[in-house]
Every structure is written in structure tokens, then in C-alpha cells.
Amino acid sequence: MDALCSSHRRVRLGRREKPVPLDLSHHYSVVTKRRMPSKIKEAYKFFQIPGILNVAGGLPHPDFFPFDTLEAQAAKPERWTPSPNHPGETAVSSTPSPDSAAATHIVVPKAVDESDPVKKIDLTTVLQYGLAAGYPPLLSWVRQFTRENLQQDTPYKGGPEVILTCGSTDGFSKTLDLFVDQWTEGVNDITERPGLLCEPFVYTNILGQAQPRGVQVVTVKANDSGMVVKGPGGLENVLANWDPSKGKRPHLMYTVTLGHNPTGIVLSVERKKEIYDVCSRYDVVIVEDEPYWYLQFPSAAIEEAKSRGLPPPPASSHQKPRRSSGYPFLDSLTPSFLSLDTDGRVVRLDTFSKTVAPGCRLGWITAQPALIERFERIAESTTQQPSGFVQGLISELVLGSSGSGSASSATNQRARTAFSLLRSPRDRAAFTGWDTSGWVRWLEGLRGSYERRVARMCRTLDAGATLITTTPTILSSPHSDPDPDSEWAPLAVSKTTLYSFRWPRGGMFIWLRVHLEAHPLWQARGPSPQVPLLDGPALAAALMIWLTMKPFRVLVATGSMFSANEEVRVEEGWRYHRICFAAEEEGNVDLAAERFVEGVRRFWEVTDVRVVGRLLGELGPSGEVQALGEGVSSLGWYMGC
Amino acid sequence: MDALCSSHRRVRLGRREKPVPLDLSHHYSVVTKRRMPSKIKEAYKFFQIPGILNVAGGLPHPDFFPFDTLEAQAAKPERWTPSPNHPGETAVSSTPSPDSAAATHIVVPKAVDESDPVKKIDLTTVLQYGLAAGYPPLLSWVRQFTRENLQQDTPYKGGPEVILTCGSTDGFSKTLDLFVDQWTEGVNDITERPGLLCEPFVYTNILGQAQPRGVQVVTVKANDSGMVVKGPGGLENVLANWDPSKGKRPHLMYTVTLGHNPTGIVLSVERKKEIYDVCSRYDVVIVEDEPYWYLQFPSAAIEEAKSRGLPPPPASSHQKPRRSSGYPFLDSLTPSFLSLDTDGRVVRLDTFSKTVAPGCRLGWITAQPALIERFERIAESTTQQPSGFVQGLISELVLGSSGSGSASSATNQRARTAFSLLRSPRDRAAFTGWDTSGWVRWLEGLRGSYERRVARMCRTLDAGATLITTTPTILSSPHSDPDPDSEWAPLAVSKTTLYSFRWPRGGMFIWLRVHLEAHPLWQARGPSPQVPLLDGPALAAALMIWLTMKPFRVLVATGSMFSANEEVRVEEGWRYHRICFAAEEEGNVDLAAERFVEGVRRFWEVTDVRVVGRLLGELGPSGEVQALGEGVSSLGWYMGC
Structure with missing residues (x-):
């Protein structure tokens, strides 16, 4: 059928x-x-009916409204x-x-003398009972x-x-x-x-x-x-x-x-x-x-490539609408x-x-x-x-x-x-x-403001996404035996991608995948019987708390908050953090991105399991690493998540 | 239990x-x-957390609200x-x-520098996402x-x-x-x-x-x-x-x-x-x-008695609350x-x-x-x-x-x-x-205004509730044979109660029982197969329409609108009309009552079944006498019924 x-x-x-x-x-x-x-x-x-006196309805006369006008700048x-x-x-x-x-x-004046309801904006009508539509x-x-x-x-x-x-x-x-x-x-x-x-x-x-x-x-x-x-x-x-x-x-x-x-x-x-x-x-x-x-951010793909030193993307094939708006x-x-x-x-x-x-x-x-x-x-x-x-x-x-x-x-x-x-x-x-x-x-002005914000944040995040560490080469082969005092001692340069993301093509959010599997404590034995293993969910929760602490003091949303079900939450939710570039005041937009970058980089320096244990302790008596996600979920309406 | x-x-x-x-x-x-x-x-x-940058929530910064103030007279x-x-x-x-x-x-200013949320009234908070409570x-x-x-x-x-x-x-x-x-x-x-x-x-x-x-x-x-x-x-x-x-x-x-x-x-x-x-x-x-x-109208019982020439009611036993408000x-x-x-x-x-x-x-x-x-x-x-x-x-x-x-x-x-x-x-x-x-x-001022309105309307309705008609005596007894040319021919004075009601003790409505069973056409053969009998529902619907016509032009609500179920509608709903004394402008309050009185009195002069037929025709193609009640019911939210 x-x-x-x-x-x-x-x-x-x-x-x-x-x-x-x-x-x-x-x-x-x-x-x-x-x-x-x-x-x-x-x-x-x-x-x-012209001139009819309506005593059928149950409503107060507009004279009894305590407002004579509504106004605004x-x-x-x-x-x-x-x-x-x-x-x-x-x-x-x-x-x-x-x-x-x-x-x-x-x-909005008290009463306007206008017979057409679609042309009449006044308190006698707008503060009265009205049409559900x-x-x-x-x-x-x-x-x-x-x-x-x-x-x-x-x-x-x-x-x-x-x-x-x-x-x-x-x-x-x-x-x-x-x-x-x-x-x-x-x-x-x-x-x-x-x-x-x-x-x-x-x-x-x-x-x-x-x-x-x-x-x-x-x-x-x-x-x-x-x-x-x-x-x-x-x-x-x-x-x-x-x-x-x-x-x-x-x-x-x-x-x-x-x-x-x-x-x-x-x-x-x-x-x-x-x-x-x-x-x-x-x-x-x-x-x-x-x-x-x-x-919608038309510059996102191009600026993303530019920021990352990649070749410009192919021009998007925007079709003009059949009929212009x-x-x-x-x-x-x-x-x-x-x-x-x-x-x-x-x-x-x-x-x-x-x-x-x-x-x-x-x-x-x-x-x-x-x-x-x-x-x-x-x-x-x-x-x-x-x-x-x-x-x-x-x-x-x-x-x-x-x-x-x-x-x-x-x-x-x-x-x-x-x-x-x-x-x-x-x-x-x-x-x-x-x-x-x-x-x-x-609307165009708002889009412009947000598009500039997101670009600034994304550039800062791009700049901090990779951790480059130089460490003395660890020698495992016996036939290699350089002089340890030599000033030319070989150093290993390791590049760790801390997080990756796509510049958002629209909306209010940057969705980052944090590569916790590259963290030094990944899969380490946990700090307590409640957290026996530092797996993805545990490290993700710890990172979120870590970021709220001095000197970072930045609150991000965790992917568990947006997981459609338990399976997604366990398998994928912990990988992501969501950053909103709309909510903070203008002067804090760059600062928030910088603090996030600094916080994540410093989190990679955490090698003591007990530090993670203390962070997870911050989650309160429920003790479960996903509790915050749920807690914040119920705040979703407040936060406009 | x-x-x-x-x-x-x-x-x-x-x-x-x-x-x-x-x-x-x-x-x-x-x-x-x-x-x-x-x-x-x-x-x-x-x-x-003091100084935290919140990029977790998904909400616009208040700077982006197009309102700098909300104001009113x-x-x-x-x-x-x-x-x-x-x-x-x-x-x-x-x-x-x-x-x-x-x-x-x-x-309401854009932003107030106040840390206590119950003391802070500004656009940054009241136009943002907020608490469901x-x-x-x-x-x-x-x-x-x-x-x-x-x-x-x-x-x-x-x-x-x-x-x-x-x-x-x-x-x-x-x-x-x-x-x-x-x-x-x-x-x-x-x-x-x-x-x-x-x-x-x-x-x-x-x-x-x-x-x-x-x-x-x-x-x-x-x-x-x-x-x-x-x-x-x-x-x-x-x-x-x-x-x-x-x-x-x-x-x-x-x-x-x-x-x-x-x-x-x-x-x-x-x-x-x-x-x-x-x-x-x-x-x-x-x-x-x-x-x-x-x-609540404390004067209602006394004024009702006064208006009707009855002895004053016993003083109401108002108990003072245990604790004063x-x-x-x-x-x-x-x-x-x-x-x-x-x-x-x-x-x-x-x-x-x-x-x-x-x-x-x-x-x-x-x-x-x-x-x-x-x-x-x-x-x-x-x-x-x-x-x-x-x-x-x-x-x-x-x-x-x-x-x-x-x-x-x-x-x-x-x-x-x-x-x-x-x-x-x-x-x-x-x-x-x-x-x-x-x-x-x-609130006291509103009560005062409505209490004066209801008293005025009720007095007018009281004055018109009874129809006094004088008609030549109809002679049925053969041994009584007065001179038809005598100027002393006996006249019968008949008193008909058109409607009765209790002065409302509170609220916005007068609830009248119209004594349609005293109407000259009560139980007369109806004007059409659709309305075979002029019973209560038929006469009530006709009266409601009649009142909307010149020179009465007053729209009242019928009792069928408020009947909790079909049984109530059929048995009782048609007996009542509801008049709201709150909705009309001050100058029309008395006029509405006068028009209602005049309309009901003149309705009693209708003795031609075809007139009722035409009135019921006004109800439109659905033809059922209760249709208007239902129609107006669906308007209830609009009328604030």
C-alpha cells in the first residue's frame, strides 16, 4: 500500500x-x-452582529487590565x-x-481603532483570550x-x-x-x-x-x-x-x-x-x-582547510532554489x-x-x-x-x-x-x-556574529589539538649504545592527537572527539573498587571535572549527555565533548577555547591514578561516572541543551 | 485502608x-x-564555581537579545x-x-548587578532559559x-x-x-x-x-x-x-x-x-x-432581599481565620x-x-x-x-x-x-x-467594581422577571352572562414569572433559569420534521437567537454549553442562560440587562410557531437545536467561558 x-x-x-x-x-x-x-x-x-452586547463570554473587560501600554527598547x-x-x-x-x-x-498601545484583526496590535486584543493558532x-x-x-x-x-x-x-x-x-x-x-x-x-x-x-x-x-x-x-x-x-x-x-x-x-x-x-x-x-x-556557516569548510594547512575543499554545489525567497x-x-x-x-x-x-x-x-x-x-x-x-x-x-x-x-x-x-x-x-x-x-547579523565566533574558537582548538613531546629515545636494542653525555643524544619526537573535530557547518556547537585512548592512563587499573579500570567513561568524566578546576575553569558538556541510549553512551558517548560558542560573552569566547586547550593538554600530564580518583570523587555520592551526564541532562531545558 | x-x-x-x-x-x-x-x-x-566559563549550555548570550528593556505603563x-x-x-x-x-x-532593565536570584529582575535572566518552577x-x-x-x-x-x-x-x-x-x-x-x-x-x-x-x-x-x-x-x-x-x-x-x-x-x-x-x-x-x-460579593444576599422586597436575610456567620493573612x-x-x-x-x-x-x-x-x-x-x-x-x-x-x-x-x-x-x-x-x-x-478594587456591576444588573433583571398581563376573562360557564358592552367587564390579571435567579455570591456570572414551560408555545407542535415539538431545548435555542436580533442584540450563553453530560443537557441544560457582567464596557452593563429583559418579555409575545421555526433556522445546516451549544463550547477557551 x-x-x-x-x-x-x-x-x-x-x-x-x-x-x-x-x-x-x-x-x-x-x-x-x-x-x-x-x-x-x-x-x-x-x-x-453589529452592535451586539456580548455577555456570553466569561472574560474581564480590558479596562480592568492593569497595563495601559507595553513598551520596550x-x-x-x-x-x-x-x-x-x-x-x-x-x-x-x-x-x-x-x-x-x-x-x-x-x-503596544491600550487600544487601536482598527477593524482588521491582522492589522490591530493593542492590549485590548493581545491581553484578552485569543485564538489557539x-x-x-x-x-x-x-x-x-x-x-x-x-x-x-x-x-x-x-x-x-x-x-x-x-x-x-x-x-x-x-x-x-x-x-x-x-x-x-x-x-x-x-x-x-x-x-x-x-x-x-x-x-x-x-x-x-x-x-x-x-x-x-x-x-x-x-x-x-x-x-x-x-x-x-x-x-x-x-x-x-x-x-x-x-x-x-x-x-x-x-x-x-x-x-x-x-x-x-x-x-x-x-x-x-x-x-x-x-x-x-x-x-x-x-x-x-x-x-x-x-x-549556517558557508565559510566553515574553507576556513577549516586554511587553519589546518590543507588544500581548499572543492566548491560546494549550492543550488539556487526554484523560486527565490x-x-x-x-x-x-x-x-x-x-x-x-x-x-x-x-x-x-x-x-x-x-x-x-x-x-x-x-x-x-x-x-x-x-x-x-x-x-x-x-x-x-x-x-x-x-x-x-x-x-x-x-x-x-x-x-x-x-x-x-x-x-x-x-x-x-x-x-x-x-x-x-x-x-x-x-x-x-x-x-x-x-x-x-x-x-x-x-538573522544575517546573528549568523555573522556566530560565524566569527566559531571560527575564532576553532582556530584556537586547531592550534592546540596536537601534543608534541620530545623524549630521550628509549633504547631497547643492545647493539645501539650512544654516549649518554653527548649533546647530540637522539630525542624521539612524539605527536599525540589529543582531540579531533570538524568545524561545525551550522548551529551553536563544536563537537570534539577526545582521543582518550591516547592518554597515559588509558586502561590503567582504577583508583577504587567503584572505578576498577580507567576506561573511556571514567577518563571522560575525570576530564570534564578537571576542566572545571583552576586554572582552567571551563564547563563543557559531555557526550554521554546526548547519547540516545545506553549502548551509544557506553560505546561512543564518552569520546565526545560539546562546546557552545554562543552562550559566553564576547570577551570570553577565545578565553574559553584557550582554557579548554590548556586543560586538555595538562590532563595528558596526569599520570597518577589517584588524581583521577579524586576527580571522580567530585561527582558526588552516586559515584557513577555517568551520573553527571544524567544530572546535566535533567538540566537540559535550563541550559537550552 | x-x-x-x-x-x-x-x-x-x-x-x-x-x-x-x-x-x-x-x-x-x-x-x-x-x-x-x-x-x-x-x-x-x-x-x-566562581569565574567558570560555561560553554556547556546551549543558549545565546543575552547581548544577542533584541530587547534592551521591557517597559509598561x-x-x-x-x-x-x-x-x-x-x-x-x-x-x-x-x-x-x-x-x-x-x-x-x-x-525591566537589561542587566542588574545583583547576586541573589530572588532579588534580580532583569532581561539577562528573565529572557534566558529558566527554572520550570x-x-x-x-x-x-x-x-x-x-x-x-x-x-x-x-x-x-x-x-x-x-x-x-x-x-x-x-x-x-x-x-x-x-x-x-x-x-x-x-x-x-x-x-x-x-x-x-x-x-x-x-x-x-x-x-x-x-x-x-x-x-x-x-x-x-x-x-x-x-x-x-x-x-x-x-x-x-x-x-x-x-x-x-x-x-x-x-x-x-x-x-x-x-x-x-x-x-x-x-x-x-x-x-x-x-x-x-x-x-x-x-x-x-x-x-x-x-x-x-x-x-466574593458580601452584599449579594442583602441586596437581593432588598431588591425583591423581602425581609433581610440572617447575618452570615463568617468565621475569622485562625491566623490573619x-x-x-x-x-x-x-x-x-x-x-x-x-x-x-x-x-x-x-x-x-x-x-x-x-x-x-x-x-x-x-x-x-x-x-x-x-x-x-x-x-x-x-x-x-x-x-x-x-x-x-x-x-x-x-x-x-x-x-x-x-x-x-x-x-x-x-x-x-x-x-x-x-x-x-x-x-x-x-x-x-x-x-x-x-x-x-x-484585588479589592476589582471586587468593588464587579460587585457594583452585578448589583446593577441583578436589580434590572429583578424588575423585569415577572410579566403582568391583563386579559378579558374567558367565560366558560353558561350561567355567567355579563353584558359585553359594559365598561366594567371583568379582566383577569395574570402574573407570569419569566425567569428566576439567585444573585450570584461570587464570580463573574448570573445564572438564570428561564421558565420556558410558561411560554405560550410550550409543547406546541413544531414547525418542521426536524423540530417536531417546541420543547425546552427548542424554545431555549430559539430564545438565544431571538435575543441576538434587533432591537435586543444581546448574546448570552445557554445552559447546554455547561452541561456535564447529555443527560444534564437534555433534562436541565435548556432551562438556563448565563450572563457575564464582566466582559462589557462600563456603559453597556445596564444596557445589556435591559435588552435581555426586553428580549425575554417580547419573546413571550411570540405565538406563531413559524417564528420559532425561522429562529431555529438561524442555527445553520446542522439543524440540531443543541448545535450552537456545542459550537460555542469549542469557543469556550476563546471566550474564557
Whole structure:
């Protein structure tokens, strides 16, 4: 049936007719299926009656809100300097404007006299109960930005819809609500156990969200270019050889394609096509979580080669999108899974957490309209809507007021117009905020800032990756007998690679493999019965603690934090450390890299097992070397891991 | 076991020792049980290392936030005029202060140099990732307000804890996450089906949240004083005679005790004691949802009697709390279920939706610490935290900045101090905002405003409740034969009670029973095969539509919207209309009541069945008279029903 479906659709595509997105309701959870469809249209005509007094709703009049305005000092979109979109190009603006630090004052007034809800930004509407899909002006803008600029030309008929979320943790929680039935061993049949496909290293919170529901995390092999499709452990292999006695064949995949967390990979369109094709054949829904979407670093490959004295890499084959977004910056980014989504099986999560601030708790989901309708029903029963405080101020930031503030409240107007959003919210007013061009300019500036940061850190890390030691030659052969007092006594020069890494192609993280197997104490007898052997996990934990001590004082994340399961944690997790170049203040970026380098180099001088024992003692009474990983995992949401 | 538990605890109470709250983990859902406990303490020591550079977290530096301040024009707490706390008393302030409309300007600065997280209100912290429990200064204030002022002297040892929510819909959603396992017919055993106890008329959203999870809604009889405990249909009866073949005996109750929605009831302490006792014996968790907590109307009973020319009611026996909250206003309110909660089985939901604005999406849960710990784990996997925009501005409103703004960012300070919240956040700085006294003053002012509104509306409704008609006597007896031309022809004076209601004792709603059985068309043959008989549901729907038409133009909510199940809807729902006196602007409050009165009176003049037919035609193609109720139900979240 999968194959039939797929070939049928290809025929339609061949006719250059966009296909209607597939009905995915067979994947809905039971709870989601039970949610009642909205009968909003049957009721809203009553709200629209001119002059009607509405005493049906249970809500306070806006006069009773203790806020008369919401205001902010907001950055101009030019605050940060962009970097080039393609290697060798010149950036749009290579020097910051003279008043780049200046701010403009924005105001959300109490009431605006405007009948069109997508043009009306005021406290009477944004601090009132509102639509689960989002505040009309902001929803309208996000929808237009998504459909016209970010994901233009989605291959299914009519294109995707959007719904605002309280950030992407909320977005993924709702995605699980939509697609996953809770499963319990002993209660539910094993063949019904839901599965989630993901890379071996994954954003930790995802596991914390999925596993309590009984979801089986199913890892797919990954290499330097992302999830592997063919061959042992690859996606096709996992799905084709699925053993139903271990659970239901997974119908959900979680991935980050641009600046993967923690590995920093940018998935190529070619790889995406291969993955999508398999997902289409095996009826897998792809959840594409893209918090770092705009953080792609076109200079990474070239600068990496330069830093390491290697020949320049072949020019990347960036294809121009079929239809321009109108912004060279957006056009330069590797397209989303949505650009391949003929079936309507992609659920994409976007967030304002890294473009504005994590504390926004604001983002959006993009997917085919039928899925967005279900997300609206879920939102009505859980979060209702993102806070009006953030919706109002972000609306004001990107759109600005369309009218002047007015003291007159307009309840009926409000009730009447809020629902006219049900007409397509395409046309927008002449707003005074950043608008889309300012928004894109802001994103470009952020990318520029982060791209410069990552290059600086990577160069420092490159410079310190190899330990060169000169030691007197150890003589093992009896016929060689040089004079020990000779000033020409031969010295052995040994080169030890302490760690290796690929410059991240996107995102916020450098993912280093520390070669602990080259450490002097590798596989030495451990310091205590609790740690009988200084294996990878033990040395990795000790190094992480070591780095937090004077004079290094740098806190890095360990690979165990991001291991999708116990097998990955034991076999691979200990090999990696993740460094974030986004969180520290500007002046500490180089310092953090220098401290890390110094710390690792000095760690190689540790030859006393007891030192490692003391370091591991720092992990506290639980004593297990992986405990910190878990401890920090539960901090993941706090740290934005 | 229940009984044993209960008597054992009473003995302890008898010794005047506060009991430890019960372990309720047997009520946790499977998913909740599976959530990992936080190992935050194992990790946070690393964040506290002085001078450490944190490149472990995945978060942007606050310099990259496009907001340099958040600001607002905020009301002074004296904006509205209070009403007396007890009948006959004088209000704290009976006249508005001269500058009552004035606003003060509040600012959340970019960075404040302050090491104590509960004293630090700035954008570097509030717009960053944060604690699931809430933003430290706001959490600290809410916790203190709840424990010291709102719910002082909770009977279990140590008292309750709090966690912030994204409003009470989110709060109840998380409560269901905590206590309810999803249930599906044919998959799960009927004896495992979870149940939710509630009144026959209930806030609609609750049903929309519970039912898709497979929860059985179990209604308990209610009278003018709230949920009935003894006798047929009462709480004890429902639980004692529970038939396990219809599901699991409910272990969860949902109720609103102060200003019940839709009925306007304030549950007395005596009734609460009876209900709590039964819940304790049958191990039922009580979810007390109190959006209208401060809207208790002490004048209602007296003014109702006055308006109706009845003798004054006996003085209410308000008991002073064992320990004063420090605020006569708070002391005057009927105590919460928490005040009786020796077992720790009360989960209370509070919200800023009616005290600040619905668009806040901000509230809090109060419960025993073990439950709050589980709520934190749930929050980490769903909403993470309420938006920093609302947390920051509400913090600033009630607390104000403790220090002056500073341009220097302080990342490590942030990391170090955020976790010292794990020490008890009791002590607070000398803030400059409203503080608790201002907050209470604001609540008093709102209560005063709403109490005056409800009295005006109720008086108008009282005046129009009876229809007096004079008609020529219809002569049926042949021996009576008066002269038809006589100017003294006898006239019959008929008095028809159109509707009856109790003045609400609290909340935002007037709950009217419309006596449709006295309508001229009652039980007349219907206008079409779809509506064969003008029964209660048909006439109620027609009246609702009729009221939306010229010249009445007033939209009321029908009782069917709030019916807990089909039985209630059919038997009782059609009898009621709910009028909200909070939503309209001041000038329309009387007008809405007048229009309603006029509309109902004129509806009694409708004697043509075809008119009703046309009205019902307005309900649209679905044609069913209950459709609108359902349609509006799905609007419940929008309307704040």
C-alpha cells in the first residue's frame, strides 16, 4: 500500500500537478482522534452582529487590565554585522552602522481603532483570550514569512499552514500528543509499542519527552554528513528489517538538519532526498526541529582547510532554489525537508528562542493543514495560546503599530473582528516595525556574529589539538649504545592527537572527539573498587571535572549527555565533548577555547591514578561516572541543551 | 485502608501535631511515574564555581537579545474603588483617589548587578532559559503570597509548595497528566476507566480536556449551596454505590468553590468540610480551580432581599481565620479547600487571567511538595516555563527593581545565582513595585467594581422577571352572562414569572433559569420534521437567537454549553442562560440587562410557531437545536467561558 501510494503520487507529480497532502489520520493517537473538531464557524456569526452586547463570554473587560501600554527598547535590525552568504562574496554590510548599538522605542498601545484583526496590535486584543493558532497579526506575519520566504514552493497543493507554540519543547510535546499513544509494558501489546527514529546523538530533552510515554528510541547510524540511509544500521536497513516483536515499526523520526545538536552537521539536500524517500516508502512522519536554522556557516569548510594547512575543499554545489525567497540570505540556506514534502509528512518546528530569546517561549509549527487543525485542538486543551505579552511585543517589533493609540475601548469591534481572521490572513497593513526585511537582516547579523565566533574558537582548538613531546629515545636494542653525555643524544619526537573535530557547518556547537585512548592512563587499573579500570567513561568524566578546576575553569558538556541510549553512551558517548560558542560573552569566547586547550593538554600530564580518583570523587555520592551526564541532562531545558 | 489511614491521621491531628501529607503516588499516571527525578543538585555545583566559563549550555548570550528593556505603563493599585468586606462596613476607600487613572512607568532593565536570584529582575535572566518552577523573583513572591497571605496555616506539616503555570488551562492539563492514564474502550479494561467528579454544570473546557483521554465524567448532584454530599445523587452516594463495571471509582474531583462557573455559588466552609471528609475517606484528589477567588460579593444576599422586597436575610456567620493573612479583605473570603487539607489531597489552580489579563497565560498550582515536584517534571517536558515577557513584567509590577540597570552583562553571575534558588526562596529584597499590599488593594478594587456591576444588573433583571398581563376573562360557564358592552367587564390579571435567579455570591456570572414551560408555545407542535415539538431545548435555542436580533442584540450563553453530560443537557441544560457582567464596557452593563429583559418579555409575545421555526433556522445546516451549544463550547477557551 505504501508503494502504491507513493507511485500513484509520483505519476501525479509527473503531470506537474501538485499533489494533495496524504491523509495521515491513521497515525493520530487515540486521544487526538477523540478531540472534537471546532465548530467555531457556527458560532462566530453571532459575534459579528453589529452592535451586539456580548455577555456570553466569561472574560474581564480590558479596562480592568492593569497595563495601559507595553513598551520596550528594541534593537535596530542592523545591530550585528553579517558575514558573506557564499565563500568569497562580500557581506551585505561588512561594517556595523554608526548607531548600531542604538535602540528604538516600541509601544503596544491600550487600544487601536482598527477593524482588521491582522492589522490591530493593542492590549485590548493581545491581553484578552485569543485564538489557539496565535495572535492574528503575528500569526499572519509568521504564516506569510514561512510560506513566502522560508518555505516557498512547498510541493503539496495549497502549501503548509502554521500554528504558534510556546517554543519548540511545547511544539514537540504537542507532536507527541498528536502521533503517539502512551504505551506500557504488561498493559499494552509489544507490537503496539511506538518508536522514534533519531541519530545516535540527540538533543537530550527529546528523550525525556518521549520515553515516559513508553516510546522506544530507535537509533539510525550517522556519519559526518548526517543520518545514514543505506547499509548496516542505516535508515532503510532499520525499517526493512524491523522485528515486530520488539515494538511497532517506527512511524516518527526526530532530527535537526541545520546545525545538528550536538554534532554541528548541516544535512545536504541530497541526503535529505534519500531520507525522505525512505520515510515516504515506510510511512514515517519526519519531525524537523530547526532552532538554529539561520546559523549556517558557508565559510566553515574553507576556513577549516586554511587553519589546518590543507588544500581548499572543492566548491560546494549550492543550488539556487526554484523560486527565490526574495532574500539572498534565505536563498543561501540548505532547504528544509518541507521543500521535498510531496506527501505532507513533515512537521517542522521553529522557535524564537535563538533569534530573539529563549525566555520568549514562542515558536511555531509548520505542516500540512489537516495536521495544523489537530494541533489547534491540542493547543486549546493545553496551553491555549502563547502569552500575549510576548506575542504583543514581538508583533510590535516586527510589524509595529498600524494606527495610533486610542483610549476608547472597542469590545464589540474586538469580538467582531477577531473572527474575520478565519478568512485567509494574507493581506497586511503598512506596518512600521522591522518587517520581513528587517527580520532577515537581524538573522544575517546573528549568523555573522556566530560565524566569527566559531571560527575564532576553532582556530584556537586547531592550534592546540596536537601534543608534541620530545623524549630521550628509549633504547631497547643492545647493539645501539650512544654516549649518554653527548649533546647530540637522539630525542624521539612524539605527536599525540589529543582531540579531533570538524568545524561545525551550522548551529551553536563544536563537537570534539577526545582521543582518550591516547592518554597515559588509558586502561590503567582504577583508583577504587567503584572505578576498577580507567576506561573511556571514567577518563571522560575525570576530564570534564578537571576542566572545571583552576586554572582552567571551563564547563563543557559531555557526550554521554546526548547519547540516545545506553549502548551509544557506553560505546561512543564518552569520546565526545560539546562546546557552545554562543552562550559566553564576547570577551570570553577565545578565553574559553584557550582554557579548554590548556586543560586538555595538562590532563595528558596526569599520570597518577589517584588524581583521577579524586576527580571522580567530585561527582558526588552516586559515584557513577555517568551520573553527571544524567544530572546535566535533567538540566537540559535550563541550559537550552 | 482508606478508613485506617483517615483515623490514624485524626489521632495525630488530635495531638495538635501537623500531619505529614499522604503519599499519593498510587494515583500518579504511568507516564508521570516514569518521569525521571531531577538530578539538578548534582550538576548545579559546577555552575556555581566562581569565574567558570560555561560553554556547556546551549543558549545565546543575552547581548544577542533584541530587547534592551521591557517597559509598561502600569496602573496604580488604587485605580478601582473597593466595596465593603462585610455588609454594613465601610470600604477601605469608598472614593477613588484623584489620580486613580494615572499610571506609573515600570522598566525591566537589561542587566542588574545583583547576586541573589530572588532579588534580580532583569532581561539577562528573565529572557534566558529558566527554572520550570518559575522565575525566581516571581516564584518567590507567589510562594510567599500563597503561603503567608492566601493560604496561611495549611494543616499539613511544612505547608504547600507552588509552581507557576501558563494559566489554569495549562494547570488542569498538567493535573490530568499527573493523575490520569489514557483509557480506550476495547484496549483497556473497563474497570480501569478513570473518572472525574464534578457538578452537573461545569466549566466546559474541563470536559474538552478530560474526555479525549477517556475520562468518564461523573456528575454529583448540586443545589443552591453547591455539591450535595448526602442523599440520592450526592457525593457519598455516588462513591459508596460505585459500580466497578462502569469504570474505576473516581479518584479525582474538579470544582470551583468561590464564584462557581456557571452557577455563581460560593461554597461554604461547612459544605467544604463535608465534601473533604468524603474525599478523604474515598481517597479522592480535589482539584480546586479558583479564577474568581477574590470576587466574593458580601452584599449579594442583602441586596437581593432588598431588591425583591423581602425581609433581610440572617447575618452570615463568617468565621475569622485562625491566623490573619494580614489583610482584612483576604480574611473576609471563604477559606479554600487547602485550609482543610490534612491529607495533602488538594491541588489548587490560581491564575492571573482575571486579576491581570487572560492573555498573561500565567498562573500557579498550589499543592503538597511531592505533587509540585512531579508538576515540575511535567513542565520540563511540555511548557518548560511561562514566557519571560509576562514573568518579567508581572515581577516588575508587583515587586519592582531592586537595583538600578547596568549595561554590564554577567553570565557567570547568572549561572551561579540561578541555582541558589534551590535554597528556600523566602527572603526578598526591598522592592519598589506594588508589593503584596498593593496587590491586595488591586484585588479589592476589582471586587468593588464587579460587585457594583452585578448589583446593577441583578436589580434590572429583578424588575423585569415577572410579566403582568391583563386579559378579558374567558367565560366558560353558561350561567355567567355579563353584558359585553359594559365598561366594567371583568379582566383577569395574570402574573407570569419569566425567569428566576439567585444573585450570584461570587464570580463573574448570573445564572438564570428561564421558565420556558410558561411560554405560550410550550409543547406546541413544531414547525418542521426536524423540530417536531417546541420543547425546552427548542424554545431555549430559539430564545438565544431571538435575543441576538434587533432591537435586543444581546448574546448570552445557554445552559447546554455547561452541561456535564447529555443527560444534564437534555433534562436541565435548556432551562438556563448565563450572563457575564464582566466582559462589557462600563456603559453597556445596564444596557445589556435591559435588552435581555426586553428580549425575554417580547419573546413571550411570540405565538406563531413559524417564528420559532425561522429562529431555529438561524442555527445553520446542522439543524440540531443543541448545535450552537456545542459550537460555542469549542469557543469556550476563546471566550474564557
